Each structure stands twice: as C-alpha cells, then as structure tokens.
Amino acid sequence: MENQKLIYHFTAIVGQEKMKNALILNAINPKLGGVLIRGEKGTAKSTAVRSLAALLPDIEVVADCKFGCNPHSKAQMCQECINRIDSGEDLPIKKTKTRVIELPVGSTEDRVVGTLDLEHAIKKGEKRFEPGILAEANRGILYVDEVNLLDDHIVDILLDSAAMGVNVVEREGVSYSHPAEFILIGTMNPEEGELRPQLLDRFGLCVHIQGIADLDQRVEVVKRRASYEQDPAGFHEAWIEEDERLQQAIVRAKGLLEHVTISDDILYLIARIAIDMNVDGHRADIMMMKASKTLAAFNGRSEVLKEDVQKAADMALQHRMRRKPFQKPGVEEGKLKGIISHAHSHTHEHAHTRPHKHSDAPPA
Amino acid sequence: MDWTTKDIYPFSAIVGQEKMTRALILNAICPSLGGLLIRGEKGTAKSTAVRALAAVLPEIEVVSVCPFNCDPHEHERLCPQCKARLNQGLDLHVRKRKTNVIDLPLGATEDMVLGSLDLEYAVKEGKRRFTPGLLASAHRGILYIDEINLLNDHIVDVILDAAGMGINIVEREGISYVHRAEFILIGTMNPEEGELRPQLLDRFGMCIQIEGIEDPDERVRLIKLRERFDRNSTDFIKAYQDRQNSLSQKIMRAKEQLPHITISDKMVQLCSILALDAFVAGHRADIVIRKTALAIACYEGRDEVTEHDVNEAADLVLLHRMRMPPPPPQHRHEEKERAQEEPPDDEKKKEKEKPETQNQQEAEVREDQEVEKKDQEESERSLSHIPMLEKVFPVGDAFKVKRIQTERDRTLRKGSGRRSRTRTSSKAGRYIMSTMERKTNDLALDATLRAAAPYQKRRSREDVAIAIEDSDIREKIREKRVGNFIVFVVDASGSMGAGKRMIETKGAILSLLVDAYQKRDKVAMVAFKGDRAEVLLPPTSSIELAHRLLEDLPTGGKTPLPHGISLGYQIIQSYFHKDPHIYPLLILVSDGKANVSQYGGKPLSEAMEMAEEIKNDTRVNTAVVDVEKPGLISFGLARQLSLQMGARYFKIEDLKADTLVEVLREDLLV
Structure with a gap:
C-alpha cells in the first residue's frame, strides 16, 4: 500500500477522455484485447497505464502457483494446477491485485518467454523452466512503452502468445507451456515509426491522443502535477475518493456486463x-x-x-x-x-x- | 500443448471460409496430400480453424509409451525401442488417442525441433541418449506453424528436410539418431508481413487464399456466435458437441473409404489437363490434384470421382503453382539476381539449396503471377495517390507516376520475403543454435550443459550436479533481421525543377520507400538547395513521415552538392555508432553539377574529394542516380562522380524500368 501513494491518480489526469475511457473499458472487460495508445510525447500515456492498476478489482489466484492461475477455470490453468486438481487436491486460493507488468523495449527473448533455470541445472543436473515476463503478466496487464521500437522477434513472440493466451516455449532445452492471458497495452509515438499491421490488429482498441490545446486545462495539468510532487500524501488524500468512486463504477459495470443484450x-x-x-x-x-x-x-x-x-x-x-x-x-x-x-x-x-x-x- | 483441454472454438461453429475448412478436412482424410498453406488477411479465423481442427481429427492407435508415436501395426517401421520390445515378446501397450496438433512457436531453437541430448540421463548415467524434439511429436500428426513467413530460415530448412524425406536425421552433440517424421505441415500467414520463401511454398500440397466475409447476414451470424462463445465457452462447446461428433465420424469414415474409391481414366486425364492449363512445373500438381479429388469424393460419400471433384481439387492445388504462359521478360534478371542472393556465409545451406535452384526459379515465376494479380488491385488502389502528387506537381504527369509505382511494386513485392538477415555477434537477436567457436562470450547454457553432462561421472563435483570445464563451453548463434539503412541525398536545386525531373525523381524515391516499408528498412533523407544541405529526415523507419516530407520538398536555388554528400555520409557514420550491423546505402540523386562549395574550394573538386572518401569506407554502398536531361550538351558529371565514389550509376531513364530497384537490391543483400 505504501508505494501506491507514489502513483499518480488515474482520476487526477486532466482531459484525455478517450484514452481513459479505453483503459476503463479494458478494466471492466479483459476480453477486449487491450489498447494501443498513439500520441506525442508527454501526453500522460504512461502515467495513465500505471495508475490504472490501482483501479483494477482484485482477482482470485491459486496461492502458490507461479502463473497466478484462475482457481475457478480449469481451461485457463497451467499443467501443474490441472494435475493437482486431478489428483483431488484442494487448491489454496488467495486474493491479489491485478498486476501491471512492464515489458522493457530492450528485453531479450529468454527474459520474455522464460528460460532454462541455470542454478537448478548446475546444482541438480535437472532441467527446470524459469518463467519470464509473459508468465508474470498472466491475468494481468502487459504494458509495452514505445511498442513500435520493440525488436521484431520479440514482437513475433508477443503475437504468438497474445493470440492463443498460451506461451509455448521450445527453446534452450526446455519444452514448456503455460497460460499467458494478458491485457496488452502499448503506447507509441507514431513519429518514431509505425507498428507492423499484424501486431496492430492484436490490440483490441486504439486511441489517438494529442496534447491539450485548451489553456485553462493546460494550466490545470501543471498545477496538479506540482501539487503531486510537492505533497504526495496530500495529493493522495485529495484524489483517493475519486479513484474509489471510479473503481466502484468499474465493479458495477463488470457485474452488469453479462446481462447486457445487443439487438x-x-x-x-x-x-x-x-x-x-x-x-x-x-x-x-x-x-x-x-x-x-x-x-x-x-x-x-x-x-x-x-x-x-x-x-x-x-x-x-x-x-x-x-x-x-x-x-x-x-x-x-x-x-x-x-x-x-x-x-x-x-x-x-x-x-x-x-x-x-x-x-x-x-x-x- | 494439449489443445483438447483448452476452450477452443469448435470447428463446426466456424462461419463461412468453407474453402479453408474443407482443405483442412481433406488433409485430415488423406495425410499424404502434402499439407496446407493458408494465406489471408488478419482476423479471418486462420489460426482458430487450425487449432479447432484437432478436436475433430480421427483417433489413431499408438504405442502408448513411445515418444515417437509409433504405429503398433506397422512392425517394419517401429522405432528401435519399440522394435526391441517386440523382439523381446513384450506387449506394445496400444493406446487410442486423437491425432496430435503440434505447435511450432516462432522462437523455437534447433535442438527443440530436432531433438537433442538427454541432459538428465547423461548426468546420472554418464551416457548419451537422444531426447526427441517436436518433429518426433509431430509424427503421424500435424505440425502447425502460425505466422510461418516469420519463422527463422534455419529452422525452416530443418523442417523442410524432414518433411521432404519423412524422416529426421540427427547428428549432433555426439548423438546419431534417425526416426520417422511424417507429418502434415500446416502453415498460416498474413502476406502483409512478407512473402514465404519459394522453396517452402512449393512444399505445400495446397495453398488457399482467404478473405473476410462480405455478406452482412453471415457477418452478424459470426458476431453472434462469437458473443455466445465468449459469454460461456463451456456451454457453447457442449451445444456443438453433436455437430463436432458427426463431423469427426464423417472424416473417420472417409479415411476408411479412401483406399476403396475409384477414379476413371478420363478424370485422371482431366487432372493433367488442368495442370497443363496452369503451366505448372513438373508432375507434382497432377498427382496432388488426383489425390485431392479422391479425398473430396470420399468426404462426399461417393465411391467415384466426378468432374466437379477434380475441378474443386485443382482450385486448391494450383493457386501457388500456376505460372504464366510465356516466361516474362525480366526472367533473365531474376536468374542473375538469384545467383547473387545465395547467402555466401552459409556454405552448407548453399549446397543444400543447389539442387533446388530449378524449383526456385519456377516457384518464383509462379509467385510472379500472384504478385501480378495483386498488382492489378494495387494499381487500382494507387489511383488515389494521383491527386496527392498532383497537388505538389502542377505539371502532374499522373500516368507516369502511377506507372513507375506499379512497375516498381512488382519487383519489390517479390523480394519482400527476403529481408536481409545476418548472424549477429552482439547479444541481441533470436537464439537459433549453438557453436563451439568462442567469439562472443554469449553463453548457450543448454548446449554447454549438454556438452558437459556425459562426463560428470568422471569429474570431481563439489556441491553441484554438473561441473563445467572450459572445453564444454558453447556459445549462442543468434540471428537478427538487419534492416538496410538507405540515405537519400536529393538535389533540390533550381535546375531540378526543369522539365519533369523532380516529378520523376520523387516518383522513384517514393517507389524505393514502399520497398523500404515492406522490408522495415530505415531511411534518412538529405536535400540540398540554396546555400546548404539539410537533414530532412533523421534515420527512421517511419516511411509515412518520409513520404510526407518528400511531398512537401520544395525546389529552387543554387546547388551545394559537396555539403549534401558530406551530410549524407555523416548520418551514416553516426548511425554506425548506434548499430554497427546495419547495411548502409547512400543514394545520391543529382546531375553532378555543383556551384556552392562547403570549405571555400572549387565546388566540384570538393564533391569529388568527398566521393573518394566514401569510396574508401568499404562499409558503405553507394549509388548515383543521374538526373541530367539528355540534350545537346551533356556534361557527364554525375557519371564521373559515381566513378570517383565507386558507386553504381544509372540515368533517370532507368528509373522507369525495374532496374534501379534491382541493382540496389543486389548491392544491399549481403
């Protein structure tokens, strides 16, 4: 909870309604397939994504599973959890925050998909899979800042697992697969190059944002930022309620979603x-x-x-x-x-x- | 991955795309059809369909403990272990199970595809044993490669070898092993991401092209089904269970019927006629059409092949094999091009590919035709370009610009599957295989462990299970797609405004930009006019940006050629710091005239000096496009400059043909 105070509040972001809307929709319905935020530098893209985590409702996970499997759906479980259920074990459940995992642009492939566990291999002479970023991102948000600068072969891997919701590893002597269902959120500045069409299509939604032109709003941006930096605790006090209101709205919408009909x-x-x-x-x-x-x-x-x-x-x-x-x-x-x-x-x-x-x- | 335990959208609930679902079913009925390549735009249920297929595939009988999926009834073809069991009079433990669909992820390394040394066994027993890879798992099943056009070339070669022979021969890490690997290769791809290598294309028995559904009723039906699936996938799958079962049984029955079906001589003749009409190479097409027609008849429950079956079969089989009646005129160029494109760094691969050169060319011609079809659409689409260019050039030779573009497009497209690749020595890029050579300090842990494992019994180990010695160390060989880096140095001085020179020049640069876009090259642009040169576009892969700048590029003033050349070269030099593996190409678009100096000397001799300097830098490739109008007085300055720079030289007339791009490509592909 301590470091939550350090995060800028989602509701405190001035303007950029389209972006905020798209992010909220993904928080309500994770099946929307993520969002790509296109826009110039300094338009609160990253701030918004990071602050979104605080709004996300808690999820139930298998307490001791490194992939955070969903204890209520066998179809979304890793093989270990399935084996445990099949052997009649009751899976321990705990509630946790939805995670926002950042994929740094310079990531190597083994870090992303996971790799051979070095220590275990040398000590025990056995092969064991060491999970990577995709494992951490399971059931959470995978956030790629400057997604258009990502190495091509990393993009390929993302495409693979984003499409299937499963990370299949066949490398470095390890053969392994585990669930990797994540909300893919990417930000990019189109001036630095476009995204490949296939990856573009994997994002459920896309919003294009610009700096705010309205003078009053611009001043407001600066003011809020200043008060956040000068007095983070006070800022937190001032905005926590607003954030909580939005969170409740998200939870309500989540409940209502399955009853929504479409003619x-x-x-x-x-x-x-x-x-x-x-x-x-x-x-x-x-x-x-x-x-x-x-x-x-x-x-x-x-x-x-x-x-x-x-x-x-x-x-x-x-x-x-x-x-x-x-x-x-x-x-x-x-x-x-x-x-x-x-x-x-x-x-x-x-x-x-x-x-x-x-x-x-x-x-x- | 066992797809049957996941919530997979049922095969029988796929809306439309009958051609694709049918082609998949036909391959399931007759595994010797040679596999299927599905080409299509994104979001057309390509991957969904292949993954869903697993659930309706017929069951096969396997030896339950055998990792190679041996068929218990074919005693002659058992793997050594199974054979040994049989000889000892042991039971083979026959088990029935669904046909495997094995996923080959794009990041797969060689050892996992082929199989490798069994690490744990080696450490414990001090002996080498083979542990099977994906090719073994795929035996008697389906090997599925999503985004197959993005798969690493080396892995593709390995798979092709096995697919061609039906066996996997492993000679690595002190292991020598051979096992059967007969699988149906299914690939899906989005052509937007680049084309498939011709050799690979040829391996597929069938190829289909799919598109989104246009009918609103069908589209709505599709959305509705999808909504129901998302709402409750378990119920949805249950609701479709009956349909799934009956489809599965239908496939099973067809499979059983297949050996009993007959085909008349007349129909066999029709197969060959259709193949001939399509000007296919060799006899493979005839054979596959015949087999496919048999499978279609079976699936329809008939005991004889009809004309309709043959026609449908031809439709599935001929798409990627069709050729144009007369060899196109640029065929000669292609041969030359091909010869130069053989990757020189990989001797082994080269040898392997040699016997296929014939095939490649044929495949390329085939590809040509497809490309041409696309070109027609493309040229229709590119019509909308014209007003855009007209705005910039009031002289607006719309027809010409369009022509340049389409013609260029054709050559470019063909090349799009062959982006330059290189083995990188830095730690970036995709790990494909390992080597004993020690150069990069990039440890390949898995290979190192496997190298050390068999000796562990003899080595002294303290607190560890594996003691590693220097001689065990293996390093990673990584591959990274290296984009080319093209720097345009464009003369924008007043003289360029004369005639249609600037229009033609812009048209040519635009064509090159399209090429760069598809290959994900980086471009930069320098223009010089008036007193100085300016970096219009810093190195970027945003071709859109380049295009916009090109459009707005004004013409007029004096000609500071030396500054232009030196600025272009500077960009390349500074970019080398960032990425030493890039292949830079400097393209100078000029008539060679200069009338503004950079350092106060004679403008022209300054330019020549710089040209010399660039020539001495062997990392940089150069080309000069001479835009001097042929007239009574010709100075030939650009020609001299190109000689001085060691650059390729062409006239602006060449821009109208495909030559420029072709030559540039020869230069670029290392």
Missing part, C-alpha cells in the same frame, strides 16, 4: 460499418460488439444503443482501416457518422424484408 439491428449496424469502412477480417466486428456492450454496462444500461456503437467503432476501427500506402491510420469520422445516422432506416427495412433464415441456435 439484431445493432449487430447489423456493426456488420454494415465493418463492410463499409473496408476493414480487414472480422476482428473489428467482434471488437465493436464487445466494446459497445462494455460501454453500455459502464453507462449503467443493459442494452446497447447506437451511441455505444459509435464510440466503440471509433476505438475499434482506428487501427484497422485498410490503409493505402502512406496513408495515416485513422477513422474517417464523417463517413462513420454517415453510416450510423443512415443506419436507422436501413436496418429497420432490413430486419423486415429479410427474414433471418439461418439458425444461430445449435442443433438440438
């Missing part, structure tokens, strides 16, 4: 957006669906509205538009609004004139 009209709207905006593949559709549901839950609603889709589309499409060479990534806002406002009559008509023949229900 066919809205689903058709999502599909229409994806087709008209000419995105690659289907991840965009799925992300828009998930994000708009999460947004509805955060707003205390159990039904997804068009406005949710609009906000979700902005975040889910930002980095998925099929780019012409050299075109800046981004969403053509006008086009998006056009599709959405036009959608009402369209989907309405659609729903009536085209009976949905296909059965979504599985066979009896």
Whole structure:
C-alpha cells in the first residue's frame, strides 16, 4: 500500500477522455484485447497505464502457483494446477491485485518467454523452466512503452502468445507451456515509426491522443502535477475518493456486463460499418460488439444503443482501416457518422424484408 | 500443448471460409496430400480453424509409451525401442488417442525441433541418449506453424528436410539418431508481413487464399456466435458437441473409404489437363490434384470421382503453382539476381539449396503471377495517390507516376520475403543454435550443459550436479533481421525543377520507400538547395513521415552538392555508432553539377574529394542516380562522380524500368 501513494491518480489526469475511457473499458472487460495508445510525447500515456492498476478489482489466484492461475477455470490453468486438481487436491486460493507488468523495449527473448533455470541445472543436473515476463503478466496487464521500437522477434513472440493466451516455449532445452492471458497495452509515438499491421490488429482498441490545446486545462495539468510532487500524501488524500468512486463504477459495470443484450439491428449496424469502412477480417466486428456492450454496462444500461456503437467503432476501427500506402491510420469520422445516422432506416427495412433464415441456435 | 483441454472454438461453429475448412478436412482424410498453406488477411479465423481442427481429427492407435508415436501395426517401421520390445515378446501397450496438433512457436531453437541430448540421463548415467524434439511429436500428426513467413530460415530448412524425406536425421552433440517424421505441415500467414520463401511454398500440397466475409447476414451470424462463445465457452462447446461428433465420424469414415474409391481414366486425364492449363512445373500438381479429388469424393460419400471433384481439387492445388504462359521478360534478371542472393556465409545451406535452384526459379515465376494479380488491385488502389502528387506537381504527369509505382511494386513485392538477415555477434537477436567457436562470450547454457553432462561421472563435483570445464563451453548463434539503412541525398536545386525531373525523381524515391516499408528498412533523407544541405529526415523507419516530407520538398536555388554528400555520409557514420550491423546505402540523386562549395574550394573538386572518401569506407554502398536531361550538351558529371565514389550509376531513364530497384537490391543483400 505504501508505494501506491507514489502513483499518480488515474482520476487526477486532466482531459484525455478517450484514452481513459479505453483503459476503463479494458478494466471492466479483459476480453477486449487491450489498447494501443498513439500520441506525442508527454501526453500522460504512461502515467495513465500505471495508475490504472490501482483501479483494477482484485482477482482470485491459486496461492502458490507461479502463473497466478484462475482457481475457478480449469481451461485457463497451467499443467501443474490441472494435475493437482486431478489428483483431488484442494487448491489454496488467495486474493491479489491485478498486476501491471512492464515489458522493457530492450528485453531479450529468454527474459520474455522464460528460460532454462541455470542454478537448478548446475546444482541438480535437472532441467527446470524459469518463467519470464509473459508468465508474470498472466491475468494481468502487459504494458509495452514505445511498442513500435520493440525488436521484431520479440514482437513475433508477443503475437504468438497474445493470440492463443498460451506461451509455448521450445527453446534452450526446455519444452514448456503455460497460460499467458494478458491485457496488452502499448503506447507509441507514431513519429518514431509505425507498428507492423499484424501486431496492430492484436490490440483490441486504439486511441489517438494529442496534447491539450485548451489553456485553462493546460494550466490545470501543471498545477496538479506540482501539487503531486510537492505533497504526495496530500495529493493522495485529495484524489483517493475519486479513484474509489471510479473503481466502484468499474465493479458495477463488470457485474452488469453479462446481462447486457445487443439487438439484431445493432449487430447489423456493426456488420454494415465493418463492410463499409473496408476493414480487414472480422476482428473489428467482434471488437465493436464487445466494446459497445462494455460501454453500455459502464453507462449503467443493459442494452446497447447506437451511441455505444459509435464510440466503440471509433476505438475499434482506428487501427484497422485498410490503409493505402502512406496513408495515416485513422477513422474517417464523417463517413462513420454517415453510416450510423443512415443506419436507422436501413436496418429497420432490413430486419423486415429479410427474414433471418439461418439458425444461430445449435442443433438440438 | 494439449489443445483438447483448452476452450477452443469448435470447428463446426466456424462461419463461412468453407474453402479453408474443407482443405483442412481433406488433409485430415488423406495425410499424404502434402499439407496446407493458408494465406489471408488478419482476423479471418486462420489460426482458430487450425487449432479447432484437432478436436475433430480421427483417433489413431499408438504405442502408448513411445515418444515417437509409433504405429503398433506397422512392425517394419517401429522405432528401435519399440522394435526391441517386440523382439523381446513384450506387449506394445496400444493406446487410442486423437491425432496430435503440434505447435511450432516462432522462437523455437534447433535442438527443440530436432531433438537433442538427454541432459538428465547423461548426468546420472554418464551416457548419451537422444531426447526427441517436436518433429518426433509431430509424427503421424500435424505440425502447425502460425505466422510461418516469420519463422527463422534455419529452422525452416530443418523442417523442410524432414518433411521432404519423412524422416529426421540427427547428428549432433555426439548423438546419431534417425526416426520417422511424417507429418502434415500446416502453415498460416498474413502476406502483409512478407512473402514465404519459394522453396517452402512449393512444399505445400495446397495453398488457399482467404478473405473476410462480405455478406452482412453471415457477418452478424459470426458476431453472434462469437458473443455466445465468449459469454460461456463451456456451454457453447457442449451445444456443438453433436455437430463436432458427426463431423469427426464423417472424416473417420472417409479415411476408411479412401483406399476403396475409384477414379476413371478420363478424370485422371482431366487432372493433367488442368495442370497443363496452369503451366505448372513438373508432375507434382497432377498427382496432388488426383489425390485431392479422391479425398473430396470420399468426404462426399461417393465411391467415384466426378468432374466437379477434380475441378474443386485443382482450385486448391494450383493457386501457388500456376505460372504464366510465356516466361516474362525480366526472367533473365531474376536468374542473375538469384545467383547473387545465395547467402555466401552459409556454405552448407548453399549446397543444400543447389539442387533446388530449378524449383526456385519456377516457384518464383509462379509467385510472379500472384504478385501480378495483386498488382492489378494495387494499381487500382494507387489511383488515389494521383491527386496527392498532383497537388505538389502542377505539371502532374499522373500516368507516369502511377506507372513507375506499379512497375516498381512488382519487383519489390517479390523480394519482400527476403529481408536481409545476418548472424549477429552482439547479444541481441533470436537464439537459433549453438557453436563451439568462442567469439562472443554469449553463453548457450543448454548446449554447454549438454556438452558437459556425459562426463560428470568422471569429474570431481563439489556441491553441484554438473561441473563445467572450459572445453564444454558453447556459445549462442543468434540471428537478427538487419534492416538496410538507405540515405537519400536529393538535389533540390533550381535546375531540378526543369522539365519533369523532380516529378520523376520523387516518383522513384517514393517507389524505393514502399520497398523500404515492406522490408522495415530505415531511411534518412538529405536535400540540398540554396546555400546548404539539410537533414530532412533523421534515420527512421517511419516511411509515412518520409513520404510526407518528400511531398512537401520544395525546389529552387543554387546547388551545394559537396555539403549534401558530406551530410549524407555523416548520418551514416553516426548511425554506425548506434548499430554497427546495419547495411548502409547512400543514394545520391543529382546531375553532378555543383556551384556552392562547403570549405571555400572549387565546388566540384570538393564533391569529388568527398566521393573518394566514401569510396574508401568499404562499409558503405553507394549509388548515383543521374538526373541530367539528355540534350545537346551533356556534361557527364554525375557519371564521373559515381566513378570517383565507386558507386553504381544509372540515368533517370532507368528509373522507369525495374532496374534501379534491382541493382540496389543486389548491392544491399549481403
């Protein structure tokens, strides 16, 4: 708890609503697949990510498992935990904070995926796996600052495990696999180079942020920072309540999330957006669906509205538009609004004139 | 990883992508089809489908304790251990289990793929024993490589060797071992990330290209199913269990039926006709089409192959084998290029590849065609470029710019799978194998331990299980993709504004930028005009930025050529400090005229001196693009400059053909 005071408070960050929103959505629904924050230097990117940890609800883990396995889901467990359950053991459970694990840009491959345990090998003459950063990040947040500067082969590894939720190690004499489900949060300054399209797509959402232009707000940024540096304890006092309120809102939204329904009209709207905006593949559709549901839950609603889709589309499409060479990534806002406002009559008509023949229900 | 215990999206719940699911099923029915390569944009359920396949694969019988997945019924082909058991009259302990899907992660090291020395056994017993790797586990199953185009070349070679022969021969760490490794190779890739090496492409029996679904109804269905799966995966999987089971049984039945199916001579003929029409190389295509047609008929429950089956089979088999009717004119260039591209540092590999050169060229032609198809789309897309360029150049020869770009594109694309690679001596990069050579102080712990292990019984050990001696030390061989570093030094003086020179020049640089983008090269740009040169773009891999700057680059004023050259060279020198492994290329775009000096001497002789200095620096490759308009009076200054610099020389006319890029590539690929 002591060092929590040292962290800047999430709610104390001035402006940058889009970024904060995207991070909160991921805190509510870890299945959103993370967020990529693009923006110039000094726009509170890293501050926001680090302070997010304090807002995340506690999770239950297998107390003595080095991967922090989920004791309630066998499908997400490491082999040791599965073996223990199968042998009839009751797994010890403890509550812990969700972790934010930082992946430094200069990380070596063995540090990321894990490696052969040197000490054990020499002392005992046995091979043992020494877990790496991906193991630590299991069920937490994996934060990569300057993700666009990451070495290509490290990116490949990230792609592999982010896609599967599993880290498969076949190197240095060790053959091992363990769960590695993490929320991938990356920040980057686009001026220093773009991200590879495949990695770009792995981020569920993407927001683009800029420095604040409003003078009053800029002054506020400086003031708050100064008070934080001069009197961290006082700052903590001043903002802790606000943080707690947000945390409660997140917990409420988490509970509401599974009750949120999404109508066919809205689903058709999502599909229409994806087709008209000419995105690659289907991840965009799925992300828009998930994000708009999460947004509805955060707003205390159990039904997804068009406005949710609009906000979700902005975040889910930002980095998925099929780019012409050299075109800046981004969403053509006008086009998006056009599709959405036009959608009402369209989907309405659609729903009536085209009976949905296909059965979504599985066979009896 | 045992995928059956994970919450995997059920195969039978995949929406659309019938071609892909069908191709996967056909490979499951007939393992000798030669595997499948799935190419497609991101987010099209490629990996989902392959991982889901495991659940519907038929069961096989294996010797339960055998790490090599021996087939208990084929006594002739058992591994030595199983054979020994059999000879001793022991029971083989037959067990039924699902076909394996073995994941090959991108970071895999050689020892794990091939198998290596059993460390623990060696320490305890002081004897060498083989411990099997991924190739052994994949025997009689599927070896799956996600993002196969990103896999390390060396590992690819190792896998290809085994896949070609169906056996894995291990000669390493004092171990000599041979075992069967017959597996179905399935790869998925997103072509945006670079192409696959032609030799590897050819190994796949089938290749399909998939895209996102356009139909809104289907898309909505897909989202809905996905939502239900996310909500409660266990229930979802349960709900699909019946469908999964019946699919699994259908595959099983087809597999059993396969030997009993017939194909008429007429249909066999059709296979060959289709192959001929596609101008394929060799006879492999005919054979695979025939086999695939048989598998399709089986799966459909028919006992005879129909014309429809053959056509469907041809569709799956021919995509990556098709060639253009007449050999394209630039074929000659390719041969030359190929000869130069053979990696000189790896003699062994070179030898291995030699018998395949023929294949490679054929494969390349095939690739050509695919690329050309893409080019058409590309050129349609690149139309939107024109207004952008027109804004900058009121003279706006739109057609020309576009042409340059597409033509260039074609050569570039082809090369995109072959980014320059190098064995690095620093500790960065991916660990692929180990060596006894001691150079880098980069300890390969696993290999060192394995080297030391067999001697432990004889060595004196205090408090440790393994005592390591100097002779055991092994070091890591790492590989890192080394981007090329291209520095453009561009003349932006008034004379460049004449005619269409600047348009053409910008068009050429733009084409090179596209190439750099795909290969993830770094670029920097220096322009000189008026009194001095300026670094427009510091070294970056953001090609977008470079492009924007290029667009805005104004033309006019005098020509400070010497300053331009020296500034370009400075950038390279300072970049060497940061990354000594980079391959720098300096491209000077100029007519060789100079009228502003840097140090107060004659501008032209200053430029020549600098050119000489660069020539003496062997690390730097150079090229001069002469933009002098051919006219009555020709000075040939750029030509002289290129000689002085030891640079490759071309005229601006060359920019319109593919030559520039080709030559540059020869220079760059070391």
